[in-house]
Amino acid sequence: MNSDRKRHILFAIFVLLATMSFINANKEKKKGTIILQFENYVDDKPLNLDSTTYHNHIGQPYTISKFKYYIGNIHLKKKNGAEYSSSDYFLINEEDSTSKQITLDNVPDGEYTSISFIVGVDSIHNCSGAQSGALDPMNAMFWAWNTGYIFLKLEGQSPLSQSPGKLLEFHIGGYKEPNNCIRNISLDLNYNTAKCSSIKIKTDVSEIFKTPLTVDFSKISSVTDFHYATRIANNYTDMFSVLSIIYK
Amino acid sequence: MKFKSILVILSLFLFIIVMNSFIDDNPYLIVTKQDVELKIPKGFPKQVYEFKDNKPTPEGFFLGRKLFYDPILSKDSSISCGFCHQQIVAFGHIDHKISHGINGLLGKRNVPAIQNLIWQKSFMWDGGVNHLEVQPIAPITNPVEMDENLKSIVTKLQRNKVYVELFKKAFNDTIVTTEKILKVMAQFTGLMISSNSKYDKFIRHEDTLSSAELSGLKLFRNHCENCHKEPLFTDNSFRNIGIKPDTNFKDYGRQNVTGISSDYMKFKVPSLRNVELTYPYMHDGRFRNLQQVMNHYAKGDFYTDNVDSSIFRSVGLKEWEKSDIISFLKILTDKTFTYDRRFADPNIDNR
Numbered sequence: 084m085n086s087d088r089k090r091h092i093l094f095a096i097f098v099l100l101a102t103m104s105f106i107n108a109n110k111e112k113k114k115g116t117i118i119l120q121f122e123n124y125v126d127d128k129p130l131n132l133d134s135t136t137y138h139n140h141i142g143q144p145y146t147i148s149k150f151k152y153y154i155g156n157i158h159l160k161k162k163n164g165a166e167y168s169s170s171d172y173f174l175i176n177e178e179d180s181t182s183k184q185i186t187l188d189n190v191p192d193g194e195y196t197s198i199s200f201i202v203g204v205d206s207i208h209n210c211s212g213a214q215s216g217a218l219d220p221m222n223a224m225f226w227a228w229n230t231g232y233i234f235l236k237l238e239g240q241s242p243l244s245q246s247p248g249k250l251l252e253f254h255i256g257g258y259k260e261p262n263n264c265i266r267n268i269s270l271d272l273n274y275n276t277a278k279c280s281s282i283k284i285k286t287d288v289s290e291i292f293k294t295p296l297t298v299d300f301s302k303i304s305s306v307t308d309f310h311y312a313t314r315i316a317n318n319y320t321d322m323f324s325v326l327s328i329i330y331k
Numbered sequence: 332m333k334f335k336s337i338l339v340i341l342s343l344f345l346f347i348i349v350m351n352s353f354i355d356d357n358p359y360l361i362v363t364k365q366d367v368e369l370k371i372p373k374g375f376p377k378q379v380y381e382f383k384d385n386k387p388t389p390e391g392f393f394l395g396r397k398l399f400y401d402p403i404l405s406k407d408s409s410i411s412c413g414f415c416h417q418q419i420v421a422f423g424h425i426d427h428k429i430s431h432g433i434n435g436l437l438g439k440r441n442v443p444a445i446q447n448l449i450w451q452k453s454f455m456w457d458g459g460v461n462h463l464e465v466q467p468i469a470p471i472t473n474p475v476e477m478d479e480n481l482k483s484i485v486t487k488l489q490r491n492k493v494y495v496e497l498f499k500k501a502f503n504d505t506i507v508t509t510e511k512i513l514k515v516m517a518q519f520t521g522l523m524i525s526s527n528s529k530y531d532k533f534i535r536h537e538d539t540l541s542s543a544e545l546s547g548l549k550l551f552r553n554h555c556e557n558c559h560k561e562p563l564f565t566d567n568s569f570r571n572i573g574i575k576p577d578t579n580f581k582d583y584g585r586q587n588v589t590g591i592s593s594d595y596m597k598f599k600v601p602s603l604r605n606v607e608l609t610y611p612y613m614h615d616g617r618f619r620n621l622q623q624v625m626n627h628y629a630k631g632d633f634y635t636d637n638v639d640s641s642i643f644r645s646v647g648l649k650e651w652e653k654s655d656i657i658s659f660l661k662i663l664t665d666k667t668f669t670y671d672r673r674f675a676d677p678n679i680d681n682r
Contacts, residue, residue: 212464213513220468221481221509227468229588230461262590309590 113192117159117274118281119185121175122326123150125288130177139292143300145241145251150177150288151224152235152319153217154185155208157200159274161193172204174217174224175286195274198282202319203234203265209258229308231256234264235319237291244304252305253291255315262309264316268323283326290322291315360677362389362396367518372526374534374562380449380463380521387518390501392673395519397497398512400676403487404467405477409433412470413676415442419669421525421605422446428616432476439580441616443601444609446525446668452567456598456614459588464517481509488512523674525604526562529662534562540662547659550652554628554645558600564663569597572642573633577615584614595637607661608669621660625653 123130125137125147136144155172167190176182208218209231224233237253244251257264274282292298296314306315367387371378385391398404400413410433416422422445424430430438440456454460460469470476471484488494489507499505501515530548532538540548551559560566569585576583576596585594598614612618618627631646648656668674 210461212462212517213510215508215510219509220465220513221485223480223482225465225468227460227465227472228455229459230465259589 114189115192115276117187117190117276117279119157119187119198120281120283121154121183121185121286122283123175123177123183123286123288130288132177137289139289139298139300141297141299143241143243145239145300147177147237147239147288149236149238151175152202152286153204153224153232154200154202155204157185157187158198159187159190159195159272160197160199162196165191165193167191167195172208172217174222190276192276195272195276197269197271198325199267199269201265201267202316203256204232204258205265206258208232226256231258234316235291237288241300241304243300245301246304250304251300252307253315254307255312255319257309257312262312264312266316266320268320270323270325272325272328274328278330279328280331281329283329285324285326287322287324291319293318294321359672359675362393362673364389366673367392367522369522370524372524372531372562375526376450376563378449379452380517382449382518382521385464385514385517387522388501390497391515391518392522394494394497394501395515395517396674396677397494398516399519400678403491404471404479404484405433406479406483407433410477412467415470415476416445418671418674418676420444420608421665421669422523423609425608426610428611430476432473433478436475438473438475439582440614441611444605445520446523446604447563447602448523449521450563450567453599457585457588458569458599463521464513466520467513467516481512484512485509519674523668525665525668527667528604528665530659531562531665533662541658543655543658544662547655547657550648550656551659554648555603555656557641557644558639559603564603565600568600569594570600570639570641571596571598571637572627573635573638574613574617574627575634577617580615582615593637596634597637597639603660604663605665605669607664621657622653625656629653 125135128135130147130150132150133146133148136146138144152175153172154175157169157171159167167187169187173185174182204218208214213220218232220227224236225231226233233254233256235253235255237251239251240249241251242249246252255264270284272282296311296318298315298318303311306312367389369382369387398412399416400411402408402411402414404411410431415424415427415430417425419425424442427442429440430442432438443456448454448463448466451463452458452461454463454466455469460466468481471479471481485507488498494507495505498507498511502511529538529540529544533540558566558568558570571584574596583595585597586592606612606621610620612621612624618624625648628642628645629648631643633642
């Protein structure tokens, strides 16, 4: 009798545990992935390295040979204020198509109304010594003489440039005041995880030269330290926009 | 029975041969667990670099030392870290005003000593480098020093069988990465601790000072201590000590990295430990000897743009006072450190 009752209780516990783990498993299923696809543009045309001549908004011709930048601290916000965040850093490199696609894992299902991220690397990660992955100094986005990551690297040529080889060189970085070039970006969205699969974000290079500082290549062709850096950073603050949302 | 004992003897021989292959043939170069133990000297403050996620191991330290002394880290395999940082002079460059690099190129600053780095908040004369682990990247990539890039170093080390084996020993993994390279180098340089000079022994009541040294200590505490704070003999700050900028180098010190005008001509207050060995002096090696340094401070003829107020404490020092201070500075020499077998160049056979 007694042992029978024990068996019953054990069975009941087993059923309870099984149900709970099933519910849990179901809960886990309510998370998915979101893909962020960065598309580099110049004005309204996709960026072409080397081959295409572009014009800044004061009509000066230029070409682009290199375009790389760091994205981090990604946050997705729901209508009710709930947030998803990723602590990883990503180095978007025009030359490397896989780098332009960021996969966010374990994103809870729901309707997201905004995405925010920083261009650059936060101060902690600028002071953490040897790091790997996107933050490996081997990626040539690191200043050795004045420790810190180069947040954005844009190189090219312009016939108006006064630099040797008519080069344009914009290496923008700096995490300390008054030379802080980290910029927060926030974009509105209408993204339902049940219906959508990815977000295309447009990065418009031309904005880097446009406002509020008009970059005249005959005067500013090389920015590789704090001179002009924060003003260029102010310019790149508005280079991002949501290009499109891809439905399933 | 006989067969069995022969077998035992044979296997013993085999055991000895196998064990022998594990022992480096130069006992001078062996790194033991004890060698890599971090011992904070009594009276020293809490260190800045705590070897977080990078606890020194004999294998890591061994590899870090090999890298430090290997010219493979330079573009044309001509210059190692140890080329400019010589142990006999506390890892400064003996009697060199400014640094030398590949192809005979010259830098613009005096090679600083390497010692007690784990108490430093920043590195280089202008404090531009913010972490011990990333410090080596600066000289490695500087075009007038080693002129190499990290990618190329990883490639060179990855195809070198000896290094792959050493990385495996240190990390249990044969993949070479910049992170691993930088971490083992920090193990090696971070353990370079100088704390056994005559001054230290005096503080520990193990030695006594001459009357000149004692007088020098008192004068030092009155006139120099404000910046060269004991026991590290630096307060880790940046100061303008009124030396005229060199028009060739256009080196304005900390202002070059911060862009802040009040940082004009500020340079790091260097530690005075082993100062007797690290001549010439100042960020550009402009003073040949300690007498010239003392004369600068005593004379008071400062280039006055933005000069640090502490500097006026030493104006008007008499000849005997300067001489006593120099006597004191010489007891900061630590031969235990400059002859420490652990930090010696493994390419030189010291047996």
